[in-house]
Amino acid sequence: MNKKNLYSVIAALILLGVFAYNHFLDEKEKAEIVEIGNTIKTNTNEYFLPTSTHGQIVHHEGYSLSYSEPHEQAEWVAYELKKAHLSSSNFKRPYFEIDDAVKTGAAHWRNYKQSGFDKGHLCPAGDRRYSKFAHDETFLTSNISPQEHEFNAGIWNKLEQKVRYWAGKYDGVFVITGGVLKDAMKTIGAEQVAVPNMFYKVLMDYNNGDPKIIAFLLPHEKSNKPLYEFVVSVDVIEDLTGIDFFSQLDDGIENKLEASSSYKNWSFN
DNA sequence: CTGGCGCGC
């Protein structure tokens, strides 16, 4: 072996070592997040899951979802955004992948290609920045819905940022979000991914044992209106979607909370 | 922050 070849071999071994070490770190980090995920589920995540109208609930480490095969997207995505989840770390956005946990087959990202619609996150990447694993896990096609860019980057983004603000202020909030799925909707792509006309977000703060709820229903269009103008009661969203939220609560409490469209307990600044 | 897209290897 001449000198040049020897250097090449050494360089290759160094690269291999770096790769193996990074892989080891990923696995270790993943194991830790699995633990965090299980802890969340034994607390409030599983406890507050809504009903599924399509019978296909899928659990990931950072969020759970109910997949509607006819609409090729989730009817709801649920997760807890804890104060400790808030992070300023900045991960590179990975490519979207098909969610293998959806047994009927989640949509391919190609349906969105050149459709004119964003691949709009339901569980935002910005809410799962406490680890690279949790962040990258939001880039599954079961976690997106077709959204107009001006809606996604506008009022919807504003609402997502408000949720992060509340998660910090109230030491964590429970989040359920999705598009309102109906029959005969406009679709995109070969798999006919439905384009919702409305999106909703339901929040609960269960931090001090005295739960408070707020719900938003937004038309799928650009808006400059203040967010509080989109507050509705949970009952309104249940009527529209057929989903039952917070059925785990005591009926008396549930009925009272879900009938209210008051937002006096939520700071809009 | 929320995203798309074109280019080049």
Place this chain on the structure above:
DNA sequence: GCGCGCCAG
């Protein structure tokens, strides 16, 4: 096909 850099709201 994937990574990178640039673009918009």
